[in-house]
Amino acid sequence: MNSFCKIALVAFSIVLFGCAPRVPNFFVEPTWTEKPTNVFVVYTEPVIENQDDLEDDLKDYAENFDEWFNPELKKYLDLFARNSVQFTLTKAETNQVVPDTAKIQDTSMIVPTFKGMEGNGVYLVLSNIVFSRREDTYMHHGFQTTMPNTNQNMNGDNINNYYTENALWVSSDYAFYDAKTGDRLAFGRQSQRSRFTYAMTTGDWEKCVKGLAKKILLRTPLLNR
DSSP, rough: OOOHHHHHHHHHHHHHHHHHHOSSSSEEOTTTTTTOOOEEEEEEEEESOOOOHHHOOOOSSSOOOOHHHHHHHEEEEEHTTTTTTTEOOOOOOOEEHHHHHHHHTEEEEEEETTTTTSSSSEEEEEEEEEEEEEEEEEEEEEOOOOOOOOTTTTOOOOEEEEEEEEEEEEEEEEEETTTTTEEHHHHHHHHEEEEEOOOEEEOHHHHHHHHHHHTTTTSTTOOOO
16 A cells, blocks of 8 residues: 555544544533532542652641642632632531432433532532542554654554653542532533653642642633633
């Protein structure tokens, strides 16, 4: 197969397979348009998969991570809501947060519910908050017609290039509720990563929480663009 045919085949594959619709990972009720005055945020204990990372980067909070996480999450919720909403954050007991399920299209998702909702305002419930350091290997697949090296040649032969990415990740299930009616206003699962080259720092933890906070507020009346 000549080079032109190979390039044409790759282009056709991108059009055919690369544009497949992606199932959304969150949903917001279209009728939720009014920004609440108060949002009560309840969350379960975050899980740190590698405790050594916490001791290296946030040594002062290794024994009580919530002392760092709570104000850090509030700081970024305030930031993206432009201080127009009063956020009150509380760590919930595990038995107060109960998993439910909901669907986005045909995909089932875990949706946390909180037993202790009361009064007016909106509740934001977070569960399964996990911080993990990962080393992921990716393959870049394509064709090369110039600059030969280990996996490349001048004839347009198939090549595979591998690269490794180190990152700190955080992920969480979440849901918003109207406290008065109990109606679910939004739900989803969000993840955020912070890439690093050699070693993690406090900044990676901060970037993860910042990105998670913004993604949780996406498409809601709380996010001031």
